[in-house]
Amino acid sequence: MRRDIFQxxxxxxxxxxxxxxxVQAMTPNAIAEHFETTRQAVSKHLRVLTECDLxxxxxxxxxxxxxxEIDKMKEIDKWLEQFRKIWxxxxxxxxxxxxxxxxxx
Amino acid sequence: MRRDIFQxxxxxxxxxxxxxxxVQAMTPNAIAEHFETTRQAVSKHLRVLTECDLxxxxxxxxxxxxxxEIDKMKEIDKWLEQFRKIWxxxxxxxxxxxxxxxxxx
DNA sequence: ACTTTGCGAAACCATTTAGTTGCGCTTATA
DNA sequence: TATAAGCGCAACTAAATGGTTTCGCAAAGT
Numbered sequence: 001m002r003r004d005i006f007q008x009x010x011x012x013x014x015x016x017x018x019x020x021x022x023v024q025a026m027t028p029n030a031i032a033e034h035f036e037t038t039r040q041a042v043s044k045h046l047r048v049l050t051e052c053d054l055x056x057x058x059x060x061x062x063x064x065x066x067x068x069e070i071d072k073m074k075e076i077d078k079w080l081e082q083f084r085k086i087w088x089x090x091x092x093x094x095x096x097x098x099x100x101x102x103x104x105x
Numbered sequence: 106m107r108r109d110i111f112q113x114x115x116x117x118x119x120x121x122x123x124x125x126x127x128v129q130a131m132t133p134n135a136i137a138e139h140f141e142t143t144r145q146a147v148s149k150h151l152r153v154l155t156e157c158d159l160x161x162x163x164x165x166x167x168x169x170x171x172x173x174e175i176d177k178m179k180e181i182d183k184w185l186e187q188f189r190k191i192w193x194x195x196x197x198x199x200x201x202x203x204x205x206x207x208x209x210x
Numbered sequence: 211a212c213t214t215t216g217c218g219a220a221a222c223c224a225t226t227t228a229g230t231t232g233c234g235c236t237t238a239t240a
Numbered sequence: 241t242a243t244a245a246g247c248g249c250a251a252c253t254a255a256a257t258g259g260t261t262t263c264g265c266a267a268a269g270t
Binding site: 212215219221224227230234235238 | 241242243244246247248249250251252253254255257258259260261262263265266267268269270
Binding site for chain 1: 227228229230231236237238
């Protein structure tokens, strides 16, 4: 089963989980309490996130904390790079004015 | 059917299509020629991309050119913003958080 | 007009996916 | 030691997805 980051962030629940643990490492149960879903469902999402190295496990006693591998998020940023060049340099003449105005704000 | 950008870029072929037409607007046939797939398959991907406004149609005679809505790509960038803050302020100190939590115990 | 070409849309199939349920392992706690 | 709590994993179901094939429509060329 091929997993990559883009596939991982496609799911809104997973994006929410990512945002959650970005602030603070949490256990599956703690995460589940933030949503209207079961622990097992969360557990599955965490598995997907773990498989593509977006998330790391940290066992503490019988609890398992999950924390975000923030570096992995940079890969998305890296992919965006090619388009950032476009939206920064190649502006259509028609939009030029609009964008310029927005920037000045 | 719920469509959003993240779901759209989850597919590698769609990401490739996006990268293609980012450089230059193209017809479905032209796009299909760049991959090892049929026009219909590309057409389906274009439909998904169109549905979430990542791509725009531009009919020219009997041909339909597809062009990237570069502004829409910025939404991904916007989502990344919250994490960018993290990886800029808290470099390799992922363990910092762990230590803090441990102390609280 | 007739034919060709570029497309979208619908029907269909094989895979994948999200979510639930049940089970068993491991670590706390009484 | 017995019991409860936190988890992962496997099995199962319903729904979604990618891709192909077929059909029909519209624009160009003959």
